Amino acid sequence: MNDIRKGLVGVVVDTTAISKVNPESNSLLYRGYPVQELADRCSFEEVAYLLWNGELPTPDQLAEFQAEERANRTLDDTVLGVLDELPHTAHPMDVLRTAISVIGAADETLNEPGGWTDENANRGRSLRLLAQIPSILAYDQRRRRGQTLIPPSENLGFSENLLNMTFGEVPGPVVTKAFDVSMILYAEHSFNASTFTARVVTSTLSDLYSAVTAATGALKGPLHGGANEAVMHMFEEIGSAADAERWLDEALSQKRKIMGFGHRVYKHGDSRVPTMKAALDALVEHYRRPDVAELYDALEKAMTDRKGILPNLDYPSGPAYALMGFDTLTFTPLFVASRIVGWTAHVIEQLQANALIRPLSEYTGESERHLS
Numbered sequence: 001m002n003d004i005r006k007g008l009v010g011v012v013v014d015t016t017a018i019s020k021v022n023p024e025s026n027s028l029l030y031r032g033y034p035v036q037e038l039a040d041r042c043s044f045e046e047v048a049y050l051l052w053n054g055e056l057p058t059p060d061q062l063a064e065f066q067a068e069e070r071a072n073r074t075l076d077d078t079v080l081g082v083l084d085e086l087p088h089t090a091h092p093m094d095v096l097r098t099a100i101s102v103i104g105a106a107d108e109t110l111n112e113p114g115g116w117t118d119e120n121a122n123r124g125r126s127l128r129l130l131a132q133i134p135s136i137l138a139y140d141q142r143r144r145r146g147q148t149l150i151p152p153s154e155n156l157g158f159s160e161n162l163l164n165m166t167f168g169e170v171p172g173p174v175v176t177k178a179f180d181v182s183m184i185l186y187a188e189h190s191f192n193a194s195t196f197t198a199r200v201v202t203s204t205l206s207d208l209y210s211a212v213t214a215a216t217g218a219l220k221g222p223l224h225g226g227a228n229e230a231v232m233h234m235f236e237e238i239g240s241a242a243d244a245e246r247w248l249d250e251a252l253s254q255k256r257k258i259m260g261f262g263h264r265v266y267k268h269g270d271s272r273v274p275t276m277k278a279a280l281d282a283l284v285e286h287y288r289r290p291d292v293a294e295l296y297d298a299l300e301k302a303m304t305d306r307k308g309i310l311p312n313l314d315y316p317s318g319p320a321y322a323l324m325g326f327d328t329l330t331f332t333p334l335f336v337a338s339r340i341v342g343w344t345a346h347v348i349e350q351l352q353a354n355a356l357i358r359p360l361s362e363y364t365g366e367s368e369r370h371l372s
């Protein structure tokens with residue numbers, strides 16, 4: 001019998017220079033910088049530039065980068081036409097996955113020789129996806145609410161523009177900063193399931209849109225990015241802090257997974273949670289919703305007491321997005337709006353030293369037999 005690591009637990013499959021997840025020191029570095037420092041001192045655009053280029057931008061580089069991102073936000077008619085055709089009952093992650101696929105199908109540069117894997121072309125595609133994903137998810141939430149499309153504004157930064165396209169106004173600095181922090185924290189996390197998916201697709205020398213479409217599908221699952229949506233369903237099911245313990249005991253007795261808790265790599269707490277919890281606390285105060293913090297704390301305490309399992313980033317992000325006014329179904333697309341940076345950085349890195357990813361399996365089916 002081979003030594004099989006189910007779920008690839010503990011298996012190191014490649015090197016990366018993009019981020020370092022260190023469960024021992026409970027830290028996360030983007031290109032060497034602690035994510036907490038970046039969340040405190042930088043904008044999401046600066047962090048995106050860092051992840052893609054290895055260094056933080058100079059003021060001139062940032063201005064050029066922002067101008068390019070702002071100039072690429074408008075969705076073309078093909079994408080808008082497809083969005084309008086999709087039923088309102090479609091999950092926003094399915095809408096987003098479909099829209100990304102349509103953007104790829106409309107990209108004629110893929111037809112150029114070597115067009116699928118050209119690094120410069122892939123950098124341009126990555127930036128355009130970063131610019132357009134907010135337009136897709138904002139329009140999708142609005143059309144489900146029966147509201148009209150709000151065009152992007154070239155006068156607004158990434159987070160302000162996303163919020164404006166979704167809600168028709170730019171909220172104040174507390175909300176905008178909390179949102180920007182969430183984008184920074186979600187941007188990259190080494191070989192998580194969706195990023196690994198993107199790298200597997202890329203390793204076949206397929207194109208970047210195929211990798212991102214597949215990664216979007218992987219992120220949708222509740223054991224990964226779908227957990228931020230699932231946390232909110234769970235909060236709704238529990239109701240209030242007073243019911244948290246009773247609810248948890250029943251859920252655990254039914255062997256349910258408690259959404260927003262646990263992590264494959266971090267076993268002593270997710271490095272990003274304190275920063276996102278501080279952002280959530282600011283929102284709780286801003287919106288005067290102590291009940292949200294009370295439920296959050298009560299469930300966290302009960303889960304720690306019962307199982308010793310700590311929250312992951314999706315636990316504070318879910319209620320934070322709910323307070324901002326996003327539909328629960330839009331939470332995981334917000335994760336995509338940020339993680340597109342990490343995924344595409346990994347697509348580019350994979351192509352710089354590619355090897356087809358193809359593990360082995362141990363066969364446990366019928367032994368060889370023949371037709372009589």
Ligand SMILES: CC(=O)SCCNC(=O)CCNC(=O)[C@H](O)C(C)(C)COP(=O)(O)OP(=O)(O)OC[C@H]1O[C@@H](n2cnc3c(N)ncnc32)[C@H](O)[C@@H]1OP(=O)(O)O
Pocket residue numbers: 007222223224225227256257258259260261262263264265309312313314
């Ligand atoms: C941004 C992100 O993607 S972060 C992850 C988001 N996902 C979630 O929040 C979903 C809930 N969490 C989980 O399902 C898991 O913790 C995962 C999938 C994230 C990690 O899974 P694994 O690494 O396979 O878990 P691990 O091996 O550490 O589990 C150890 C034990 O704790 C249990 N456990 C782990 N997380 C949870 C949880 N959230 N609720 C209940 N039990 C849990 C496991 O069932 C296992 O119990 P067992 O030994 O009796 O079988």
Ligand SMILES: O=C([O-])CC(=O)C(=O)O
Pocket residue numbers: 186188189191192193224264265312313
């Ligand atoms: O690293 C993981 O397995 C999941 C995660 O936290 C992320 O993708 O941000």
